[in-house]
Amino acid sequence: xxxxxxxxxxxxxxxxxxxxxxxxxxxxxxxxxxxxxxxxxxxxxxxxxxxxxxxxxxxxxxxxxxxxxxxxxxxxxxxxxxxxxxxxxxxxxxxxxxxxxxxxxxxxxxxxxxxxxxxxxxxxxxxxxxxxxxxxxxxxxxxxxxxxxxxxxxxxxxxxxxxxxxxxxxxxxxxxxxxxxxxxxxxxxxxxxxxxxxxxxxxxxxxxxxxxxxxxxxxxxxxxxxxxxxxxxxxxxxxxxxxxxxxxxxxxxxxxxxxxxxxxxxxxxxxxxxxxxxxxxxxxxxxxxxxxxxxxxxxxxxxxxxxxxxxxxxxxxxxxxxxxxxxxxxxxxxxxxxxxxxxxxxxxxxxxxxxxx
Amino acid sequence: xxxxxxxxxxxxxxxxxxxxxxxxxxxxxxxxxxxxxxxxxxxxxxxxxxxxxxxxxxxxxxxxxxxxxxxxxxxxxxxxxxxxxxxxxxxxxxxxxxxxxxxxxxxxxxxxxxxxxxxxxxxxxxxxxxxxxxxxxxxxxxxxxxxxxxxxxxxxxxxxxxxxxxxxxxxxxxxxxxxxxxxxxxxxxxxxxxxxxxxxxxxxxxxxxxxxxxxxxxxxxxxxxxxxxxxxxxxxxxxxxxxxxxxxxxxxxxxxxxxxxxxxxxxxxxxxxxxxxxxxxxxxxxxxxxxxxxxxxxxxxxxxxxxxxxxxxxxxxxxxxxxxxxxxxxxxxxxxxxxxxxxxxxxxxxxxxxxx
Numbered sequence: 266x267x268x269x270x271x272x273x274x275x276x277x278x279x280x281x282x283x284x285x286x287x288x289x290x291x292x293x294x295x296x297x298x299x300x301x302x303x304x305x306x307x308x309x310x311x312x313x314x315x316x317x318x319x320x321x322x323x324x325x326x327x328x329x330x331x332x333x334x335x336x337x338x339x340x341x342x343x344x345x346x347x348x349x350x351x352x353x354x355x356x357x358x359x360x361x362x363x364x365x366x367x368x369x370x371x372x373x374x375x376x377x378x379x380x381x382x383x384x385x386x387x388x389x390x391x392x393x394x395x396x397x398x399x400x401x402x403x404x405x406x407x408x409x410x411x412x413x414x415x416x417x418x419x420x421x422x423x424x425x426x427x428x429x430x431x432x433x434x435x436x437x438x439x440x441x442x443x444x445x446x447x448x449x450x451x452x453x454x455x456x457x458x459x460x461x462x463x464x465x466x467x468x469x470x471x472x473x474x475x476x477x478x479x480x481x482x483x484x485x486x487x488x489x490x491x492x493x494x495x496x497x498x499x500x501x502x503x504x505x506x507x508x509x510x511x512x513x514x515x516x517x518x519x520x521x522x523x524x525x526x527x528x529x530x531x532x533x534x535x536x537x538x539x540x541x542x543x544x545x546x547x548x549x550x551x552x553x554x555x556x557x558x559x560x561x562x563x564x565x566x567x568x569x570x571x572x573x574x575x576x577x578x579x580x581x582x583x584x585x586x587x588x589x590x591x592x593x594x595x596x597x598x599x600x601x602x603x604x605x606x607x608x609x610x611x612x613x614x615x616x617x618x619x620x621x622x
Numbered sequence: 623x624x625x626x627x628x629x630x631x632x633x634x635x636x637x638x639x640x641x642x643x644x645x646x647x648x649x650x651x652x653x654x655x656x657x658x659x660x661x662x663x664x665x666x667x668x669x670x671x672x673x674x675x676x677x678x679x680x681x682x683x684x685x686x687x688x689x690x691x692x693x694x695x696x697x698x699x700x701x702x703x704x705x706x707x708x709x710x711x712x713x714x715x716x717x718x719x720x721x722x723x724x725x726x727x728x729x730x731x732x733x734x735x736x737x738x739x740x741x742x743x744x745x746x747x748x749x750x751x752x753x754x755x756x757x758x759x760x761x762x763x764x765x766x767x768x769x770x771x772x773x774x775x776x777x778x779x780x781x782x783x784x785x786x787x788x789x790x791x792x793x794x795x796x797x798x799x800x801x802x803x804x805x806x807x808x809x810x811x812x813x814x815x816x817x818x819x820x821x822x823x824x825x826x827x828x829x830x831x832x833x834x835x836x837x838x839x840x841x842x843x844x845x846x847x848x849x850x851x852x853x854x855x856x857x858x859x860x861x862x863x864x865x866x867x868x869x870x871x872x873x874x875x876x877x878x879x880x881x882x883x884x885x886x887x888x889x890x891x892x893x894x895x896x897x898x899x900x901x902x903x904x905x906x907x908x909x910x911x912x913x914x915x916x917x918x919x920x921x922x923x924x925x926x927x928x929x930x931x932x933x934x935x936x937x938x939x940x941x942x943x944x945x946x947x948x949x950x951x952x953x954x955x956x957x958x959x960x961x962x963x964x965x966x967x968x969x970x971x972x973x974x975x976x977x978x
Contacts, residue, residue: 329888334790361785362892481937489883489890490693497689498934501680518885522795525884526807528685543885546796 316577317352321569322375324385326412327363327487332514332540333386335622336411336565343565344384344410344572347591351573363454363487365392372396376405382576384568385418386411390458393417406576410568412459413603419575419582421603422568424559427459430512430609431466433557434536435474437611438508441534441554445476446507449499451520451537453487453513463512480506485516492519500529511537517556521547541612541620548614555613561622564606567593571604660906660918662957666950667925674932681935684812690924690931691817692806692882697923699820699875700898701905702827703868705919708902709831710864711844711911712769716758717872717898719780721891724750724876726784729793729886732802740802747877748870754780755869756862763862777895781888788888795884806882816878821920828916840864844911900947901926904954925950 323344325333335341337357339349348355358375360367368388373396375383383400387393387409394417397407401419410422424430438448450467452460464482471479480503485492492515499506500523509524511517517537521544524533530552539556547553570590574580580588584600596604612620674681700717707714728747731738754776761772795803808815831837839860842850851857880886899909905922907914926947933943 327889329785329788329790331790331792331887338790361781361889483934488892489885493883494693494930495934497686497931498937501683501686501689501931501935502678502937504680515885518795519883522882522884525795542794542796543792545794546798546884549796 314577315351315573315579319353319381319573319576320379321348321353321355321382321384321572321576322378322380323348323355323357323565323569324368324371324375324383325357325359326368326386326388328357328359328361330363330514331542331622332561333359333411335540336561336568341562341565341622343562344569345565346562347566347569348573350591351570353573355569363388365389369393369396372400376400376403380405382406382408382572384408384410384565384572385414387414387458388412389456390414391416406572408568408572408575410564412457414458415601419602420571420598421601422564422571423603423605424561424564425607425609426605427462428466430538430557431463432470433609433611434463434510434512434538435467435470435477437536437555437557438510438534439474439477441536442477442507444474447478447480447503447505448508448510449480449503449506450482451492451496451499451509451511451513451516452482452484453516455484460512467510477508485511485513485519487513487515489515489519492516493523496520496523500533506533508534508536511535513537514539514543517553518543521552525550525552539612540622541617542622544612545617548612548617555611557609557611559606559609563593566591567596567604567606571596660915660921663905663918663921663925667921667928670925670929670932674936678935681932686931686935687812688809688814690927691812692814693931694920694924694927695814695817695820696875696878696882697894697898697901697927698824698920699871699878700894701901701919701923702824702916703871704898704902705905705907705914705916706827706831706840706864707769707868708899708907708909709844709911709914710840710861711847712762712861712864713773713899713909714758714769714865714868715773715895715899716754716776716780717868717875718891718894719777719784720751720754720869720872721876721879721894722888723754723780723784723787724748724873725880725886725890726788726793726888728877729798729802729880730791732799733793733797740799740805743802744874744877747880748873751873751876752866752870755866755872758869759862759865762865763858769865781892785888790887792885792887793880798881798884802881803884806878824916824920831916836860836863841912844908844913846912897926897947898923900951904950906954906958908958909955 323337325337327333335343337343337345339345345355345357359371365388372383372385372393376399383405385407390413393414397414397417401407407418408420408422409418411424413421415421450464452464468479471477481499483495483499485495496519509520511520517535517539520535524530524535525547530550535553536556538558540558544553544556567590574588575582580586582598582602584598584602586598587595589595598604680686704714704717724747727750728743731743731746758772758776761767762769806814806816810818831840839850839855842855843857843860847857876891879890901923902919903909904925905918905920907919929946930943
């Protein structure tokens, strides 16, 4: 009798935990289909119009990250806002860790639920491919944004050209350290597509600065504790370090918190990609001089818009095709089936307080 | 613990025993062996520090010591709560999620209200931890559900709550006042003040576990729950208290985490439970309950963080860090098993000598 009760309680508890896990990992914010699609049919080279009521699932790398929330949410004017304005049913969902194993089940469930299009930031360039190919085989439009999976999507919405980000960050740091000294990179995960592409261009740009030496690249895995630990390691390993580039919001926030002491402030320059709110304290107290980012809300908006265009067959992903993405204006599909949002934006103490995200 | 089981088997009349009831000569002997166990961890720690310093002398620079200590502080604190739970043959896997929830909600007070007292922020963090710990404790001690199941479930539930509450928001350093950030940045020479405070708390906790009746009861419960019940130990009450305290400690650790990292979103503390359980086991606390000390667990945390730091300072791939942690875990368990078997054998020899 007793043991029976014990089992029941355990089962109940198990079930409730599963239910709550589901809540925890898939925070969805659905938008209604009420919005009219009148103003938005000005269109594409192929001349088709955008269908309404399409089910579009937006899958960031991880849920609960402020960058992706800005890129996706209705309030900030991101992907879901674009979909709402077009009269589509958009929802945002992802796993609680930025790993393929956490993202894959989410993609699979989106396919099962009969999505018309996926807007996804890939946690890995290849690991997601079998599932994404399966989606495309079922006629689902796959648009990647932020981080690409080049071999298994219809279109990639590129936040800023890879080369521009790589080169401009090196230029930004060079200005701060007088183009001289040892520098290091605090990246996200060793397998992140966008990170590695940017780092490639950083190395190329560094050849223009003979007195700047890239001594190390470390990986903080987009986890504050790991990013802090690897940055601590850098500071000990290279006592003459003059500058750090961290092209990831988690990495730069961890590095900034670490450098925010009299010992390092102003002596080791830090730049990279960050949201203005994360850096406000550090820009104000002089730990960080300048950093850059694109507008994540515009990135999401463009990705959402492109997904609706493609899923409606209003455009195809043929290079050279053009379409107008609502408030953002006209875009042309490049030869690698991608579209480019624009140049990165530099934040410093003169403009940082004009932004709130 | 193997030792106690074997011992109570050989002395059926002492079936209610914890270590206290072992004859005093043997008690001295066993405590010597277990002290040797803690020295063993120190030995490994020493070797690592020595090797790393030989290659990179800066490893022992004040700044790096500060880094290691402050990282260790959070884990050593969590390890204290975990030790209380593990010696009673339970496990608390929800501490990382409790830390995350406490870190966000407490530090977010600064964004919501102006002029919040730092004492209030700490009280809220500890309070959240206590409430969540009580939820665990009620289900485990009074609902009679195995702690592995309950805390595995609450690991997800509490993290889910965290994600629901936080959404995509984050607390940023610019919203935190300097007196809050200086909780972790203030230091006495190379030693952060918070590390000294936590060291005192850990020593206090270890003393309580070792010398107070209610603390000793946890060991007895971990050795043999049945026997502990027979001698009248209030098992449910003690286990409940252990989980409530473990939760409160995780809540406190969350506030410290927020002060240290300054940027807090819903992922704070993800996966910490595994590092803490590793630290506890490496630190000589038997995973099947009944033996080990909070100080050992804190040294275990120090060892893991030192290895972590030394690998980064040496520029060795982070993969090795995880591999070495795993290796240490296996070593620790093998060592425990070995010591257990050895002690049982020598105790049997002694008691037979006494009998004849």
